């Protein structure tokens with residue numbers, strides 16, 4: 224049986240931390256689907272610069288990813304219900320509470336494991352493994 228994994232995030236300006244996360248998520252099963260967050264749902268940090276379709280298309284082009292899809296605008300559990308995954312891989316710093324997600328899955332009758340991916344560390348001092356750090360560096364050097 225094919226084991227389906229879901230990863231999710233904003234993916235505004237891609238960097239090796241994203242690749243680390245998505246490769247680790249892909250290794251948790253056989254097929255990796257990635258839900259790309261809508262701007263309206265990115266409310267815990269600055270809104271993304273790039274449009275959602277662009278963010279989806281670039282994530283979709285990554286080798287580890289079978290398919291990237293746009294997230295739902297209002298209810299983040301709708302794509303989960305449709306994809307019916309075996310595993311949800313949360314990113315190392317995602318603000319979502321693991322237990323809150325587990326109980327919502329249970330309430331909706333979705334039988335799915337919730338796992339937390341590890342942190343991708345820079346391979347040298349110059350690497351910027353965060354979209355915010357890349358934007359800060361651009362503003363510092365070109366602003």
Ligand SMILES: Cc1cc2nc3c(=O)[nH]c(=O)nc-3n(C[C@H](O)[C@H](O)[C@H](O)COP(=O)(O)O)c2cc1C
Nearest residue numbers: 231232233258260261264265294295299302317319
């Ligand atoms: C299980 C799960 C499902 C999600 N589904 C959606 C979705 O359908 N639509 C959406 O806009 N965002 C979705 N998200 C993304 C959250 O909105 C998201 O964590 C946040 O906006 C992006 O922040 P981050 O890149 O810092 O994780 C989902 C997140 C989780 C954990």
Ligand SMILES: Nc1ncnc2c1ncn2[C@@H]1O[C@H](COP(=O)(O)OP(=O)(O)OP(=O)(O)O)[C@@H](O)[C@H]1O
Nearest residue numbers: 232233234240244314315316342343352353354355
């Ligand atoms: N260095 C990293 N190591 C492992 N996972 C990462 C790393 N950076 C981002 N991710 C994961 O990638 C997913 C999408 O991340 P997101 O688009 O929020 O990027 P970000 O670089 O963390 O953004 P920002 O710096 O603006 O908060 C999240 O699940 C996040 O945990």
